[in-house]
Amino acid sequence: MYRRIMLKLSGEVLSGIGNKGFNSENVKYLSEEIKKVSQHGMNVGMVIGAGNIFRGKELTGVTNSIADHIGMLGTVSNALYLKDYFEKNGIKTIVVSQIVNLPSVRNIYYDDIELYFNSGYVVIFAGGTSNPFFTTDTAAALRAVEMKAEVLIKATKVEGIYDKDPKIFTDAVKYDTIKYDDAIAKSLKIMDTEAFAICQRYEMPITVLDFFKKDNLLNAVLNKNVGTKVIP
Ligand SMILES: Nc1ncnc2c1ncn2[C@@H]1O[C@H](COP(=O)(O)OP(=O)(O)OP(=O)(O)O)[C@@H](O)[C@H]1O
Numbered sequence: 082m083y084r085r086i087m088l089k090l091s092g093e094v095l096s097g098i099g100n101k102g103f104n105s106e107n108v109k110y111l112s113e114e115i116k117k118v119s120q121h122g123m124n125v126g127m128v129i130g131a132g133n134i135f136r137g138k139e140l141t142g143v144t145n146s147i148a149d150h151i152g153m154l155g156t157v158s159n160a161l162y163l164k165d166y167f168e169k170n171g172i173k174t175i176v177v178s179q180i181v182n183l184p185s186v187r188n189i190y191y192d193d194i195e196l197y198f199n200s201g202y203v204v205i206f207a208g209g210t211s212n213p214f215f216t217t218d219t220a221a222a223l224r225a226v227e228m229k230a231e232v233l234i235k236a237t238k239v240e241g242i243y244d245k246d247p248k249i250f251t252d253a254v255k256y257d258t259i260k261y262d263d264a265i266a267k268s269l270k271i272m273d274t275e276a277f278a279i280c281q282r283y284e285m286p287i288t289v290l291d292f293f294k295k296d297n298l299l300n301a302v303l304n305k306n307v308g309t310k311v312i313p
């Protein structure tokens with residue numbers, strides 16, 4: 082069983098696949114799945130994407146760096162939405178970020194993060210890496226290492242890592258485990274190469290799983306066989 086996890090969620094977990102905005106059923110489901118894990122006493126850090134609001138590359142005609150700033154702000158919006166929902170449903174939550182100065186968002190200080198975890202808070206790291214030209218996968222890898230997580234769990238829309246995109250190729254074959262080197266060499270688009278490389282460098286195990294399958298998250302935290310594990 083892992084004691085401290087970093088959970089990376091696709092923004093579309095909040096809206097439903099292919100949709101934008103927030104879907105109350107989805108947010109309720111997410112909150113219930115997180116509660117199961119935090120009730121086991123695990124330290125939960127989270128990074129959430131913004132695909133339900135906006136991805137930088139979707140904006141044509143806007144300077145790339147500015148489009149990415151807008152995308153990063155989307156991750157702050159998602160984090161605050163979740164914090165509010167979680168707190169109303171009994172999950173103590175803190176949002177931290179280095180890109181905004183808001184009374185509802187705290188700055189990132191390592192010592193404070195330890196205190197938040199020790200006091201049972203879920204900590205949502207918002208604002209990505211704080212830099213344009215990256216994605217929240219890379220942010221999750223960085224934050225996982227920074228907060229000394231034991232595993233990075235990427236909760237997504239597919240059951241794990243396949244030899245090609247299973248949403249496009251019906252004959253895609255799923256891996257139960259795959260080495261960092263192979264994931265990078267094969268350019269498997271489930272996660273950025275940067276994110277794989279950071280996890281490889283700091284020996285951060287990765288589990289990729291289908292978030293929409295009930296109890297998958299809890300089972301992954303209990304180190305049961307779920308999704309795909311990326312290993313040295
Ligand atoms: N080799 C592969 N194995 C599994 N999935 C793959 C692979 N290649 C591409 N994909 C696609 O990657 C997607 C994962 O997307 P992810 O969860 O990162 O969403 P995102 O679009 O980055 O997040 P957000 O919605 O926050 O922007 C899956 O939906 C899947 O279709």
Ligand SMILES: O=c1ccn([C@@H]2O[C@H](COP(=O)(O)O)[C@@H](O)[C@H]2O)c(=O)[nH]1
Pocket residue numbers: 092129130131132135136137138148149150151152153154155156208209210211212213214215216217218219220
């Ligand atoms: O470090 C980062 C992280 C994200 N962005 C921008 O935000 C959006 C949303 O993130 P997703 O991972 O795609 O959900 C992303 O498309 C970028 O535009 C960023 O600039 N830097």
